Amino acid sequence: MYVDSHCHLSFPELSGNLLEIRRAMSEALVDRALCICTTLEEFDKVHALATAFDNFWCSAGVHPDSEGVREPNVEDLLQLAQLPRVVAIGETGLDYYRLNGRTIDAMQWQRARFRVHIRAARASALPLVVHTRSAAEDTLRILREEGAEQTGGVFHCFTESRDVASAALDLGFHISFSGIVTFKAATELREVARFVPLDRCLIETDSPYLAPVPFRGKVNSPAYVPWVARQLAELKGVTVAVIARATTENFQSLFRVPPLT
Ligand SMILES: [Zn+2]
Numbered sequence: 001m002y003v004d005s006h007c008h009l010s011f012p013e014l015s016g017n018l019l020e021i022r023r024a025m026s027e028a029l030v031d032r033a034l035c036i037c038t039t040l041e042e043f044d045k046v047h048a049l050a051t052a053f054d055n056f057w058c059s060a061g062v063h064p065d066s067e068g069v070r071e072p073n074v075e076d077l078l079q080l081a082q083l084p085r086v087v088a089i090g091e092t093g094l095d096y097y098r099l100n101g102r103t104i105d106a107m108q109w110q111r112a113r114f115r116v117h118i119r120a121a122r123a124s125a126l127p128l129v130v131h132t133r134s135a136a137e138d139t140l141r142i143l144r145e146e147g148a149e150q151t152g153g154v155f156h157c158f159t160e161s162r163d164v165a166s167a168a169l170d171l172g173f174h175i176s177f178s179g180i181v182t183f184k185a186a187t188e189l190r191e192v193a194r195f196v197p198l199d200r201c202l203i204e205t206d207s208p209y210l211a212p213v214p215f216r217g218k219v220n221s222p223a224y225v226p227w228v229a230r231q232l233a234e235l236k237g238v239t240v241a242v243i244a245r246a247t248t249e250n251f252q253s254l255f256r257v258p259p260l261t
Pocket residue numbers: 091131132156157
């Protein structure tokens with residue numbers, strides 16, 4: 001049985017096909033998923049998924065790429081964090097990939113938003129779901145400055161170097177691999193996946209984006225997460241059952257989700 005630790009089932013590409021997706025998940029032995037929040041405006045929809053289905057959970061947070069949306073303060077996030085089935089703060093972090101002509105200095109608002117999330121995670125004792133793109137150094141620095149090792153969490157959809165993985169592991173964080181690890185050009189990332197200890201690995205789809213090979217370019221869904229597991233199994237020289245069991249146990253301990261009975 002597999003867990004998708006990061007998906008966006010509230011996005012329009014997926015939200016209209018929920019029953020079909022759930023059927024595909026169960027055929028693919030994907031028994032649980034964490035639905036990730038990207039704006040406060042979206043939260044009710046994400047939370048509704050987690051309360052409607054006993055194998056879905058959700059996070060609360062505002063994505064670094066979300067602009068022109070309500071800016072959260074610590075109190076906003078704490079209120080959401082105490083609702084049932086909210087198991088993480090995020091996704092949050094830094095993304096300097098889409099600067100749209102701005103300087104990194106001008107992205108101060110992203111760094112301030114990230115700090116708000118880390119403070120909320122510490123105050124609520126929930127783990128962080130961290131998104132980082134072209135901003136690894138600042139991401140690690142801010143996590144350290146804000147004492148994020150006290151909450152832990154996951155670097156999701158990991159695409160950074162082995163050194164960044166190592167620093168994240170030192171901070172007590174998990175590393176989550178997505179379909180990108182199956183892409184032909186992702187040679188360096190596959191080396192990182194070999195390096196990260198199995199007891200700190202998670203798997204995810206980040207659906208609807210980043211469908212793994214052989215579905216690359218199609219709309220992704222949690223049902224495809226076993227393809228990420230297969231790639232990890234090959235890289236680590238273990239069976240896919242070993243990967244499924246380890247990533248499920250890691251998911252349960254990180255997000256304090258009870259095992260299925
Ligand atoms: Zn992300």
